[in-house]
Amino acid sequence: MESFLQQVVSGLATGGIYAALALALVMIYHSTNHLNFAQGEMAMFSTYISWSLINAGVPYWIAFFATLVIAFAGGVVIERLIIRWVEDAPVLTVVIVFIGLLMIFNSVAGWIYSYDIKVFPSPFPDQPIQIGTLYLGPHDVGAIAVTLIVLAILFLFFRYTSLGLAMRAAAENPESSRLVGIRVGRMLGMGWGLAALIGAVAGMMVAPIVFLDPNMMAGILIYAFAGAMFGGISSPGGAVFGGFFLGVTENLAGSYIPFIGNELKLSVALVIIVVVLLVRPSGIFGKVTVSRV
Amino acid sequence: MSALLQISGLEAQYGLTKVLHGVDCRVEEGGITTILGANGAGKTTLLRAVCGMVKTSGSILYAGQRIDGKATEDIVRLGIGHVPEGRGTFVALTVEENLRLGAYTRKEKNKVAQDYERVHRYFPVLLQRRQQQAGTLSGGEQQMLAIARALMLGPKLLLLDEPSFGLAPIVVLEIFEIMRTVNQEEGVSMLVVEQNASLALNLADHAYVLETGRIVLDGPAEEIRGDDAVRRSYIGY
Ligand SMILES: Nc1ncnc2c1ncn2[C@@H]1O[C@H](COP(=O)(O)OP(=O)(O)OP(=O)(O)O)[C@@H](O)[C@H]1O
Ligand SMILES: [Mg+2]
Numbered sequence A: 001m002e003s004f005l006q007q008v009v010s011g012l013a014t015g016g017i018y019a020a021l022a023l024a025l026v027m028i029y030h031s032t033n034h035l036n037f038a039q040g041e042m043a044m045f046s047t048y049i050s051w052s053l054i055n056a057g058v059p060y061w062i063a064f065f066a067t068l069v070i071a072f073a074g075g076v077v078i079e080r081l082i083i084r085w086v087e088d089a090p091v092l093t094v095v096i097v098f099i100g101l102l103m104i105f106n107s108v109a110g111w112i113y114s115y116d117i118k119v120f121p122s123p124f125p126d127q128p129i130q131i132g133t134l135y136l137g138p139h140d141v142g143a144i145a146v147t148l149i150v151l152a153i154l155f156l157f158f159r160y161t162s163l164g165l166a167m168r169a170a171a172e173n174p175e176s177s178r179l180v181g182i183r184v185g186r187m188l189g190m191g192w193g194l195a196a197l198i199g200a201v202a203g204m205m206v207a208p209i210v211f212l213d214p215n216m217m218a219g220i221l222i223y224a225f226a227g228a229m230f231g232g233i234s235s236p237g238g239a240v241f242g243g244f245f246l247g248v249t250e251n252l253a254g255s256y257i258p259f260i261g262n263e264l265k266l267s268v269a270l271v272i273i274v275v276v277l278l279v280r281p282s283g284i285f286g287k288v289t290v291s292r293v
Numbered sequence B: 001m002s003a004l005l006q007i008s009g010l011e012a013q014y015g016l017t018k019v020l021h022g023v024d025c026r027v028e029e030g031g032i033t034t035i036l037g038a039n040g041a042g043k044t045t046l047l048r049a050v051c052g053m054v055k056t057s058g059s060i061l062y063a064g065q066r067i068d069g070k071a072t073e074d075i076v077r078l079g080i081g082h083v084p085e086g087r088g089t090f091v092a093l094t095v096e097e098n099l100r101l102g103a104y105t106r107k108e109k110n111k112v113a114q115d116y117e118r119v120h121r122y123f124p125v126l127l128q129r130r131q132q133q134a135g136t137l138s139g140g141e142q143q144m145l146a147i148a149r150a151l152m153l154g155p156k157l158l159l160l161d162e163p164s165f166g167l168a169p170i171v172v173l174e175i176f177e178i179m180r181t182v183n184q185e186e187g188v189s190m191l192v193v194e195q196n197a198s199l200a201l202n203l204a205d206h207a208y209v210l211e212t213g214r215i216v217l218d219g220p221a222e223e224i225r226g227d228d229a230v231r232r233s234y235i236g237y
Helices: A002-032 A041-053 A060-083 A093-112 A138-160 A162-172 A176-177 A184-210 A217-231 A238-257 A259-280 B043-050 B072-077 B095-102 B109-124 B124-128 B139-151 B167-186 B197-203 B221-227 B228-234
Strands: A129-131 A134-136 B003-014 B017-028 B032-036 B055-062 B082-085 B157-161 B189-194 B206-211 B214-220
Touching: A002 A041, A002 A134, A002 A138, A002 A162, A002 A184, A002 A217, A002 A238, A041 A060, A041 A093, A041 A184, A041 A217, A041 B124, A060 A184, A134 A138, A134 B043, A138 A162, A138 A184, A162 A176, A162 A184, A162 B095, A176 A184, A176 B072, A184 A217, A217 A238, A217 A259, A238 A259, A259 B139, B003 B043, B003 B189, B017 B032, B017 B043, B017 B055, B017 B206, B017 B214, B032 B197, B043 B055, B043 B082, B043 B157, B043 B189, B055 B124, B072 B082, B082 B139, B095 B139, B109 B124, B109 B139, B109 B167, B139 B167, B157 B206, B167 B189, B167 B197, B206 B221, B214 B221, B221 B228
Parallel strands: B032 B189, B032 B206, B082 B157, B157 B189
Antiparallel strands: A129 A134, B003 B017, B003 B055, B206 B214
């Protein structure tokens, strides 16, 4: 039982990271109708920035928040400088731009920091957290807490503030948004900023587990895609659920189904998702938006 | 009376195709002007031009100030509410959120709250549907929502693009009655594009007939309504 709970908790920790990145993907998807393949590399690059800051002697949490600010600004700049010009471009153009961004971030990171694997610190204490006879990894628990806090803040922001509402409106219907006075370009820029910020959180939380290197996010991005599709690419809450679900399933399948082990656990998760999507193409929580003409 | 909106020599184009060829028209302060015309005449384009949503030349004066060339978001801030063709509903948002967005640019919380109550007096059904996803409303309800959203701006000028389109006659009458009330009691001026000429001529004080991008007839609505020959040859009823 204890080991089961431990597996669940560590599944939730990685799941939270998939969930965060899945949410970032959903946000961009809402405004561009495309999956941002560069989301993972943007997160990776942000993580390198915080690594540089920490290495330069900046205390962890200051580096953490400074990175969030830098990531946000970077996201805004990418949208305003590049993405706005391909807003109405054909699908393939957008895909190429996203892949181009991915390759640029990847190679610039490799060029600045080299492809050597680096250790990235965890801000949480080393001692396992003991609850009765249950021992939990401190970084797992901390990462879950950080992701949940970030997700909760975002939820409150989008649900209850007028800026959050304007951002949702701008992503859904730019023309009507302009007609009520929303500065749509700014909102889309902020959307990219927030997505980059969430990605940065995911990067900094996962780096102590997978170590830091320019390709660290490749696998994680696939999970995030899968999680988003599973929960429903049209539903932020669904994507978050999908991410957590995937993390837990992957971990449990890896430990309890003997022939699967570590090597096949990714495949198991993906098989489950394919099956779900065959039955419900819009994902578990994906709402088929009703609109009358 | 002085003109709240004065359009002179307006030309508009999509790419290389010119669709307005030197249109002159005006809306009086507190008045209702209607633009009649067949499909493709350029009525929607004219309204979009006022809101800075198409490329134009010529001049558009609003309250004595040039607004052509300004960004849509800035034009809206001057108090021009637009009920667009197709209603422009935020389908994934709730009815209440749609209305809150209407007041997005306004700072005075009290007045916004008053207007919120006011639009619900006009359209009580929106209060019942408050938490419902706006895309699930009926066509008539969405048209009401679009008008209510524009009223949440507290506009001085309201642009309405075929408010009767696709609605049951009884709903149309209701909506036009409310437009009249808004105009008379709150002094909101209106520029109404319509294909339903008899309805529009009853509401408006001045009418223009637009044909393939040109004004071919204009005059007091009453006169046009009363002149059978003119009506038959230009409006066809
Ligand atoms: N986005 C666009 N791109 C190119 N041409 C357009 C565009 N929108 C309208 N047009 C053309 O401009 C002309 C005028 O269109 P507009 O929509 O203003 O007409 P309308 O009078 O509103 O017609 P309706 O009564 O059908 O709404 C039409 O010939 C139309 O084909
Ligand atoms: Mg039209």
